Amino acid sequence: MPDLDWHGQHTLNTATATAVTSALAASSLTYATGVHPVWDMAVAAGGAVGAAIDGARRGRLGGTLAYRAGLWLAAGGWSSWAAAGGPPWSLHTLAALAGAAVAGRLSWNGVGRYESAEKLRRRKAAEVAEQAERQERHDAWGAQWKDRLARIAKLEGCKVVAIQPWAANTGYTVETDLPGGATWGQLKRFEDALGSDLRLDEGCGVEVTGGRRKGTAIIRVSTVNVMQQDIPFPLDLSPTSIDDEFAIGLHRDGTPALGSLAFICGLGIGDTGSGKTNTLNVINAQLLRTVDALVWHIDTTGAGLSLPWLNSWAIDGTHTRPVIDWSAHTLDETRAMLTMALQIIETRKRRYQQLMRKANDTKLPARVDVPEIVIVVDETADLPGGIKQQIETVMNTGRAVRVRIKVSSLRATSDSIPVPVKKRAKWRWGMYVTDPEELSYLFSGFQQVDPADAPWPGCGFNAYGTTKPRPFKAFVLEPDRMDQIAAAVSERRPVLDEISRSVPYGRYYESRWARVLPALYEGETLHPVTRPYTDVPLVPVPTASAPGPVRTNPATGATAGGPGAGIKPGSPEWARLFPNRTTNSTSPVSLAKEAGADKGLRLVVDNTGPTPQEPKDTSEKAPPADEHQPEEAAPAAEPRAASSPAPMPSAQDAAMRLLLDAGPDGTGPSRMEADLKNLGYRTHRTTISGWLRVWAASAEVRQMGTGTQAYYVHRSYATNQPGGN
Numbered sequence: 001m002p003d004l005d006w007h008g009q010h011t012l013n014t015a016t017a018t019a020v021t022s023a024l025a026a027s028s029l030t031y032a033t034g035v036h037p038v039w040d041m042a043v044a045a046g047g048a049v050g051a052a053i054d055g056a057r058r059g060r061l062g063g064t065l066a067y068r069a070g071l072w073l074a075a076g077g078w079s080s081w082a083a084a085g086g087p088p089w090s091l092h093t094l095a096a097l098a099g100a101a102v103a104g105r106l107s108w109n110g111v112g113r114y115e116s117a118e119k120l121r122r123r124k125a126a127e128v129a130e131q132a133e134r135q136e137r138h139d140a141w142g143a144q145w146k147d148r149l150a151r152i153a154k155l156e157g158c159k160v161v162a163i164q165p166w167a168a169n170t171g172y173t174v175e176t177d178l179p180g181g182a183t184w185g186q187l188k189r190f191e192d193a194l195g196s197d198l199r200l201d202e203g204c205g206v207e208v209t210g211g212r213r214k215g216t217a218i219i220r221v222s223t224v225n226v227m228q229q230d231i232p233f234p235l236d237l238s239p240t241s242i243d244d245e246f247a248i249g250l251h252r253d254g255t256p257a258l259g260s261l262a263f264i265c266g267l268g269i270g271d272t273g274s275g276k277t278n279t280l281n282v283i284n285a286q287l288l289r290t291v292d293a294l295v296w297h298i299d300t301t302g303a304g305l306s307l308p309w310l311n312s313w314a315i316d317g318t319h320t321r322p323v324i325d326w327s328a329h330t331l332d333e334t335r336a337m338l339t340m341a342l343q344i345i346e347t348r349k350r351r352y353q354q355l356m357r358k359a360n361d362t363k364l365p366a367r368v369d370v371p372e373i374v375i376v377v378d379e380t381a382d383l384p385g386g387i388k389q390q391i392e393t394v395m396n397t398g399r400a401v402r403v404r405i406k407v408s409s410l411r412a413t414s415d416s417i418p419v420p421v422k423k424r425a426k427w428r429w430g431m432y433v434t435d436p437e438e439l440s441y442l443f444s445g446f447q448q449v450d451p452a453d454a455p456w457p458g459c460g461f462n463a464y465g466t467t468k469p470r471p472f473k474a475f476v477l478e479p480d481r482m483d484q485i486a487a488a489v490s491e492r493r494p495v496l497d498e499i500s501r502s503v504p505y506g507r508y509y510e511s512r513w514a515r516v517l518p519a520l521y522e523g524e525t526l527h528p529v530t531r532p533y534t535d536v537p538l539v540p541v542p543t544a545s546a547p548g549p550v551r552t553n554p555a556t557g558a559t560a561g562g563p564g565a566g567i568k569p570g571s572p573e574w575a576r577l578f579p580n581r582t583t584n585s586t587s588p589v590s591l592a593k594e595a596g597a598d599k600g601l602r603l604v605v606d607n608t609g610p611t612p613q614e615p616k617d618t619s620e621k622a623p624p625a626d627e628h629q630p631e632e633a634a635p636a637a638e639p640r641a642a643s644s645p646a647p648m649p650s651a652q653d654a655a656m657r658l659l660l661d662a663g664p665d666g667t668g669p670s671r672m673e674a675d676l677k678n679l680g681y682r683t684h685r686t687t688i689s690g691w692l693r694v695w696a697a698s699a700e701v702r703q704m705g706t707g708t709q710a711y712y713v714h715r716s717y718a719t720n721q722p723g724g725n
Helices: 012-033 038-057 062-085 091-152 184-188 191-197 276-288 307-314 331-351 353-358 385-397 419-424 436-442 479-492 512-520 528-534 572-577 588-595 651-665 669-678 685-697
Strands: 159-165 171-177 206-210 216-222 246-251 256-259 265-269 293-298 326-328 372-378 403-409 425-431 459-464 470-474 701-704 711-714
Touching (some): 038 062, 091 159, 091 171, 091 191, 184 206, 184 216, 246 276, 246 459, 256 470, 265 276, 276 307, 276 403, 276 425, 276 479, 293 331, 307 479, 307 528, 326 512, 331 372, 331 385, 331 403, 331 685, 385 403, 385 419, 385 685, 425 436, 512 528, 651 711, 685 701
Parallel strands (some): 265 403, 265 425, 293 372, 372 403
Antiparallel strands (some): 159 171, 171 216, 425 459, 459 470, 701 711
């Protein structure tokens, strides 16, 4: 049986029919039962009172209330008359009822139009009165500000254009036209004086910025101390894109403090206890909401940046996938991560050209299947120079192919944050610091930033894109909320694309958690959900004392190719390619290098004649993978039988030979490209430049000069060379 709809559409016609049938039924019942007709009138009077009360609650006008009450009384009067004078269904009584119904139906439209017109008239009158009152208040307010600007800032003739209260009722904004020749910068110097004149509470203040055109100023006045209040991280965890701006907190006026890492890099500082770590976690949370960006962490001071995001997966097992894609807690792991990032940059530039052309853009579009990589670095002060140089190189080269870096430090000083790193960071934020000079270093180029404007933990200054540093309060993100976020976003986190996995240092990527998790959770039992990531063949990353891959070919000792990779020192292959300086050679290159032996030169390369051959006896095995004999100890190789030609070295090894051959004069990627092609290699200049950047970062070579005058010299010749970077 279908349900009855008691809330169906009720029109004027159905209302009229209901009233007519109800009156006829009531009078007929009264007539048939012999009840005195006055009861019909009494019931109608009660209905009139109820209609008036209901109409008054709904905001009906007095005339409408009287009209509706009259309809009830008219119906009651007809019912009493019809029941007293005979059967209500007689012709003359029905004719009277029909006439009353038609009159009521037609008059209702007129009453409705009158009520609508009267309400509109009254509303407009109220708006006019309110506008007049607001204008009067605005004029008085504006006069006060005009006088204040003349008294405090000595700017006569300012015109207050608008005063707009903030939506959160925590302050207001004053827009003013300045007198001719005045600038908003002149007014900004008086922010503290204006706040004092307004007698603002501690934590409230005045901000002055430029208006929409020159000669105007925007004055933001905060009257409620939002900065001292805790602002919880928003509940919204809906999917976002790395191309979307995201909020890390609120400004004084309640507007979001925004940031982005889509095409720019970030930099943040904060003293101990200032809320820097909390702000980093807020940024992590916003990055993890994206469906097209991977998050890598570098924190060599204990992995405190990663652990809060890994606990719910590694220990509790509340979700099956880690939300942080890679965490580097040691210097060696950091070098491997940054080296892979540099290789990804070089590879994506070549392999994703068609994808960029399809998007009609010179920048790679971030997608679920080709995610951006965001590397978040915590505390750079103690990182070695080589790692800092790698970070700088990623910042310089990774924009177009979506590899970006967010750096943070306790101090804003040149030794903690190199100037090139600071210049590359277009989004900067600084939490509370005791030394104003550090904020001046961070926000160089802007007016003085006063730490007193953000004196509480979690407060800071945010400068994003072209915006000037403004005080803000970061969202508060507690550990239990971080666990909830990790569980909510885990299944929608992207994975690294296959092209990026295929770079040479991708061999270390697959076993990253097998290396990292046992070290981070030493002595604790990992949850079984981590086994797909930890029960894999472990590949140790190269160490600082032995850079390059550690897996070698058991026959030749040669390692897999890739930037920074090479022939294993001490192997027969190394001796063939890089014979020591005792090898007999009459080539000019060899003689020149012999003359420099007393200056620490260790390697001599002669590639002017026929390629030396491998020894016939191959029974001597290569040294174990973990042994790294010095080059001087490598024995000279015996010629190989003519019937067994030596294999060509990899392009990377040949490139290193060219650097050694070039001696102290050095060489560059263009010349190396031509020389490699003459040797039978088809290596592009872009690839060679990538190798040189990595080798320079690991101090294997040194860059001499800058710009178009730059060239590279092997470390054997770089000692005491001027002009190195």
